[in-house]
Amino acid sequence: MQLCLFLGCNTPAIRPDVERAIRATMPVLGIDLVDADNYVCCPAFGSFPSADEEAWLATSGWNLSIAEEKGCDFVVQCGSCYSSLRMGREHLMHNAAMMNRVNELLDPTGRKVTGKSGVRHVSEVLYREVGPEKIASHLKKSLEGLHGIVQYPCHTLFPSEVVGFEDSARAPKGLRVLTEALGASVDGYSRELQCCGGAGGFMKSTPEQAIEFAQSKFDAILEETQADFIAVSCITCLMFMENVQNTINKKIGEERYKIPVFDYNQLLALCLGFDPKEVSSICNVPRDSVIDRLVPVHPA
């Protein structure tokens, strides 16, 4: 299967090791990736979607036209990009007048949008298309003996009728199943579905409360789980859940919160035998405690 990789901005600009992990792992599992040349901002919810519907959907249309030209669906890791592209497409598909207007705007650029290409999240492709059995059969190393917790990206859960792929958005399973396929034990906890709080304007407008909100989640993780690591599948969750641990530590004057955070494709890449320096080197919470404990898998 071929998919068009929509990278967004944070991943290639700040965490290109996540991009490397995605590009390394997906072809091993039978998913070929093509690049989205000349893509633009998804657009981020705080940009055109907060300013002008027409400019928002024209920008969505620009991006969607790229996947349509390649003749395949997009695959996206960033939660915001995924949700913005899905929502943009949804708006265009349910509003013929807007679809016409957007195509009028796109026409001089040599582009056209019809909605024939869909938008898929990388965790959905791994969960539904590849499946945990196939992943497990390719492992060279495993996370056996390690405990993890999973952070479902809100943008892949809500609203389920636009972005969802789980059987129930209130009881998602995908990331847990995928992480267990790597050999780890996944611990549940009371605040598993609490948003990391890192996207949008919460942290910018009232940082003190946003940090407290995040701390309530991390306290639950420490009290209720044996987490050696956190598995996410969204670039905002990844960066925020690392950075906020350091912020809280600074605030309390104590190194209490230091759970390594990985994008799922990074854990997958490590277990498929890729070089940690290439697929997992950029972090603000040290990851050696996990990387050093990977267990070699011997073929049966």
Place this chain on the structure above:
Amino acid sequence: MDLQEASNKDLWKDIYKTGDLHFCFNCSTCVSGCPASHGDPPLLVRNLARLVILGLEEELLQEDTPWACVSCSKCEEMCPMDVKPFEMILAIRQWQSANDETRVPQAIVEIYKRGYTQAVGVNKELRESLGLPPLKTLTENIEQLELFREMLMKTKVVSENDYMFGE
């Protein structure tokens, strides 16, 4: 406050044309799951819905809280009346941007200038050290970037605030 005096009964038509908003019965489900409801001041989505329905333009124009939304869309999922509160938040931001140029997000200027909200593709050495191919960005494709800008210049928010988008 005299609601008759202060209100614009057609405000909802300007902001959020779907009649669904009138189904809101103020139950607060949108608030209870909202990260930004923990802020100070809190984002209280149902209060914003009230301001729109009651037509309180001045109060709504001054509200900063719609911009604290994290876009998690949990309210959209949980709303029992399918009001689509997250869509409403975006619609309120659009309305504020259209009626007060200081609300226009700086991010759209960044996107206009280089295609993205931040510098994508400039970390060439780092990318190479990770074994990544060079990224073909819009920023470096002047011809495509120009077409993108020309397209955006035909939209309302860019054409009406064109002074923001100069070099």
